[in-house]
Amino acid sequence: xxxxxxxxxxxxxxxxxxxxxxxxxxxxxxxxxxxxxxxxxxxxxxxxxxxxxxxxxxxxxxxxxxxxxxxxxxxxxxxxxxxxxxxxxxxxxxxxxxxxxxxxxxxxxxxxxxxxxxxxxxxxxxxxxxxxxxxx
Amino acid sequence: xxxxxxxxxxxxxxxxxxxxxxxxxxxxxxxxxxxxxxxxxxxxxxxxxxxxxxxxxxxxxxxxxxxxxxxxxxxxxxxxxxxxxxxxxxxxxxxxxxxxxxxxxxxxxxxxxxxxxxxxxxxxxxxxxxxxxxxxxxxxxxxxxxxxxxxxxxxxxxxxxxxxxxxxxxxxxxxxxxxxxxxxxxxxxxxxxxxxxxxxxxxxxxxxxxxxxxxxxxxxxxxxxxxxxxxxxxxx
Numbered sequence: 001x002x003x004x005x006x007x008x009x010x011x012x013x014x015x016x017x018x019x020x021x022x023x024x025x026x027x028x029x030x031x032x033x034x035x036x037x038x039x040x041x042x043x044x045x046x047x048x049x050x051x052x053x054x055x056x057x058x059x060x061x062x063x064x065x066x067x068x069x070x071x072x073x074x075x076x077x078x079x080x081x082x083x084x085x086x087x088x089x090x091x092x093x094x095x096x097x098x099x100x101x102x103x104x105x106x107x108x109x110x111x112x113x114x115x116x117x118x119x120x121x122x123x124x125x126x127x128x129x130x131x132x133x134x135x136x
Numbered sequence: 137x138x139x140x141x142x143x144x145x146x147x148x149x150x151x152x153x154x155x156x157x158x159x160x161x162x163x164x165x166x167x168x169x170x171x172x173x174x175x176x177x178x179x180x181x182x183x184x185x186x187x188x189x190x191x192x193x194x195x196x197x198x199x200x201x202x203x204x205x206x207x208x209x210x211x212x213x214x215x216x217x218x219x220x221x222x223x224x225x226x227x228x229x230x231x232x233x234x235x236x237x238x239x240x241x242x243x244x245x246x247x248x249x250x251x252x253x254x255x256x257x258x259x260x261x262x263x264x265x266x267x268x269x270x271x272x273x274x275x276x277x278x279x280x281x282x283x284x285x286x287x288x289x290x291x292x293x294x295x296x297x298x299x300x301x302x303x304x305x306x307x308x309x310x311x312x313x314x315x316x317x318x319x320x321x322x323x324x325x326x327x328x329x330x331x332x333x334x335x336x337x338x339x340x341x342x343x344x345x346x347x348x349x350x351x352x353x354x355x356x357x358x359x360x361x362x363x364x365x366x367x368x369x370x371x372x
Contacts, residue, residue: 005144005213005253012147013140032137096230099214099253102246103230105237116237124245128138 002099003039006126007047015056017131024136026062034069034123035084038098041066044126062133071123075110081121086111101125141252145280148213148251151258152186154371155281156315159266159274160289161303162296166320167191167289169345170364171265172200174287176352177365179221183260183372186216189226190247190277191265192236198228202350213255220352225254240272247273251280261371270303278312285315287336290329292319297328318367337367 010031018026031048033041045064052059071084089097093107101124105116149155158174160167168191175187189197198204201224206217208229216225227236227246238246247267256262264284267273278284286307290300304314316336319327329335339360348354355361 001212002210002214002253004211005148005255006141008147008212009140009144009252013138013143016143017138096232100227100230100246100249102238102242102249103236105242106231106234117239119239120242125249126140128140131138 003044003047006039007044007051010048010126010128011051011055011059013128014062014131015059017128018056018058018133021131021133022135023131023133024058026059026131026133028063028065028130028132029128030130030132031064031066032069032127032129033066034071034101034125034127036071036097036101036104036120036123037125038094039126041068058133067129069123069127072121073104073108073110073118074121075113075115076117076119077115078110078113080110080112082111082118084123139248141248142280145248145251148254148256149262149281152256152262153260155262155264155284156287156371157264157266157277157281157284158287158289160296161269161299162291162293163194163268165289165291165296166339167268168194168196168265169200169360170287170289170318170320170339171263172197173355173361173364174368175222175261175263176201176220176355177361177368178261178263178371180356181372184223184258185221186223186225186256186259186262187265188250188254188262189224189228189265190243190250190267190273192227192238192243192246192267194268195226195228195231195236197265198224198226200349200355201352211255213253214250215255223256223259225250243267243271243273244276247277248280270306275310278307278310283313285313287315288317289320290317291321292323292325292327293321318364337363339363339367 158171322338
């Protein structure tokens with residue numbers, strides 16, 4: 001599953017951040033997973049947690065918490081704001097968006113004016129929202 | 137919020153010996169043809185070769201190489217299919233032949249996603265068909281892949297030459313390594329870049345290339361491929 005690669009990116013990035021912040025032990029990593037990418041949040045948290053067990057020492061005890069990021073879009077043409085539910089997308093198209101969320105521009109349309117020219121305001125994909133821990 | 141994806145790019149490319157970013161700063165100059173045929177030539181010489189089409193809004197490498205039915209597989213990331221001896225990744229796998237209307241920042245985001253999740257394995261060369269121009273995606277690419285070597289494509293046309301000169305100066309200031317300059321669609325007269333230290337050679341306009349599109353074996357028999365092959369010979 002390609003989520004494994006994203007989980008590896010999370011662990012690598014979290015390691016860099018912990019070192020920049022001089023954290024001796026990371027206690028919690030909060031992930032924000034945008035609904036547009038349609039990743040199973042629980043499964044993804046387990047993937048990251050699993051990879052943390054063989055990560056750098058300061059990350060091994062960290063707990064992973066996931067916050068769901070609701071997707072929101074704004075049409076560049078008519079300025080309507082809309083949600084993913086407003087734009088009807090089929091299952092096959094959802095798979096392409098799952099791999100590359102920008103494919104939303106190929107398969108989604110503004111529900112008001114039909115334009116594919118919209119911006120993804122939030123809820124695109126995987127982000128690290130917060131890393132907390134202790135300094136020695 | 138931290139976007140974790142750029143942190144993993146170096147690791148994804150750890151098994152790739154050289155990254156050649158084929159770039160051109162004007163449309164219609166043959167950038168995609170040169171990227172695709174260069175990958176084909178390197179693969180035929182026995183090099184482990186991959187091709188990444190990042191020209192999302194005008195993806196055409198799959199058309200040039202006649203890659204119609206190939207599809208990626210999913211494992212610990214996306215494994216690109218191998219076609220004609222080339223490991224190949226393109227946005228065309230996701231867009232199903234439709235137009236891809238992406239603004240500059242969206243092109244960058246999509247490129248970053250592919251770079252983060254694509255597993256290239258061990259490769260001698262990764263040829264990247266770069267996004268056209270000097271917009272967000274091009275600047276991001278050279279920032280994300282610092283060891284990418286630019287192969288700059290131009291034509292003899294005044295507008296292409298002037299754009300190339302300006303763009304080369306920009307990328308030089310960004311400390312991007314320049315592999316060289318290739319003049320495509322040459323009229324067979326000496327190039328304006330003949331005396332440039334990094335001028336690699338010229339490829340004459342080849343009317344047979346159009347008919348060979350989609351047929352790699354035919355492409356390899358064209359004068360275009362023969363002349364590009366001579367230019368690429370120093371790569372090994």
